[in-house]
Amino acid sequence: MPGLTRCGRCGGALHSAAVQIDVHPPRATARRKRLRKQFSAVPKLREQAETLSTQVGKTLIPEWVVPDVPESSILWRLFVPGWAQSYLGHRIRGRIFFWSYLACFLSGLLMIGTGWGTWLLGLAVAGHAASVLDVVLLETDSRFERLGKGAVTIAALLGGIYVPLWWGSLFVASPLxxxxxxxxxxxxxxxxxxxxxxxxxxxxxxxxxxxxxxxxxxxxxxxxxxxxxxxxxxxxxxxxxxxxxxxxxxxxxxxxxxxxxxxxxxxxxxxxxxxxxxxxxxxxxxxxxxxxxxxxxxxxxxxxxxxxxxxxxxxxxxxxxxxxxxx
CATH class of the missing domain: 2.10.109.10 (Umud Fragment, subunit A)
Incomplete structure (x- = not known):
């Protein structure tokens, strides 16, 4: 209301004359200044990484499935089958991808070392690749563009997730x-x-x-x-x-x-x-x-x-x- 100096709900000051300004604001300690100087490149690197991920996302993810969300936020969700679909609003499709992948992957781990285990783990990797291609493929893509995106997807999943996971698991639990x-x-x-x-x-x-x-x-x-x-x-x-x-x-x-x-x-x-x-x-x-x-x-x-x-x-x-x- 006109004439009030403080808010009736929170008690905050409504004009500058009622605010006490500290003429000696807190200063950063010498240790914090040293750390800030030593890691001064971190904010710049983070900004560059965000810019790169956005550029990669714009290249891979078709515009018709991106409803006003940053491409980089979809890009990192591709590492979990069905997560990107759920984020984009296709919840049923996302659940199908996720639960089918989880069923094949866990069953394959349980039967690892057998022929069925190899087939099930292969189906899990193929299902993960299909969930990625469901997001990145365009209807206007040519045959060669589809083949190229498929090859890049398989290489990225194998090189970025499954081969390092397999190599590291050999030291912990190797099948014999x-x-x-x-x-x-x-x-x-x-x-x-x-x-x-x-x-x-x-x-x-x-x-x-x-x-x-x-x-x-x-x-x-x-x-x-x-x-x-x-x-x-x-x-x-x-x-x-x-x-x-x-x-x-x-x-x-x-x-x-x-x-x-x-x-x-x-x-x-x-x-x-x-x-x-x-x-x-x-x-x-x-x-x-x-x-x-x-x-x-x-x-x-x-x-x-x-x-x-x-x-x-x-x-x-x-x-x-x-x-x-x-x-």
């Missing part, structure tokens, strides 16, 4: 397919292994067996056995420890062993093994050709030959879970 029967595993079983780990007693691991030749009895017959390549079993003892089998059970340094090999019933004859420095005791119980007389050489595994820890079994789904020892 069993090529032949190795009780308790069957051909085609899929295990997940982790190469970034510190071995410890009780871990089920993948380890490498160098070229070794044995002459002896196998199934009651004289045989010349050659063993080479990777094997899977559990670390039972570390440097300086003694693992023994008395015909009935395993002992570690004279007391019952806390961990068992994966196929605990593989051997029947008593034996004892002591791990030297830099060695692990790993009994090759999943190898049907490894007998007791080979254990002094096969059972002591150099630490450098341990390749990764088995996280859990992924396929078949009936055996899904952590690796367990069998009696």
């Amino acid at each position: 397919v069993i090529p032949r029967a190795a009780y308790p595993f069957e051909p085609g079983d899929v295990l997940l292994t982790n190469a970034l780990f510190t071995p410890r007693v009780g871990d089920a691991v993948v380890y490498n067996v160098p070229y070794i030749r044995f002459n002896g009895q196998v199934d009651g017959r004289n045989a010349n056995v050659v063993l080479e390549g990777w094997r899977i079993d559990r670390i039972l003892a570390g440097p300086g420890q003694t693992l023994a089998f008395n015909g009935k059970g395993f002992t570690l340094d004279g007391v019952p062993a806390p961990h068992l090999p994966l196929n605990a019933g593989r051997y029947r004859s008593p034996f004892a093994l002591t791990a030297r420095s830099g060695e692990w005791i790993i009994l090759p119980t999943t190898d049907q050709y490894a007998t007791e007389f080979m254990l002094p050489e096969l059972g002591r595994v150099p630490a450098r030959n341990v390749l990764g820890r088995v996280v859990f079994q992924l396929h078949p789904l009936t055996q899904f879970g952590r690796i367990r020892s069998l009696p």
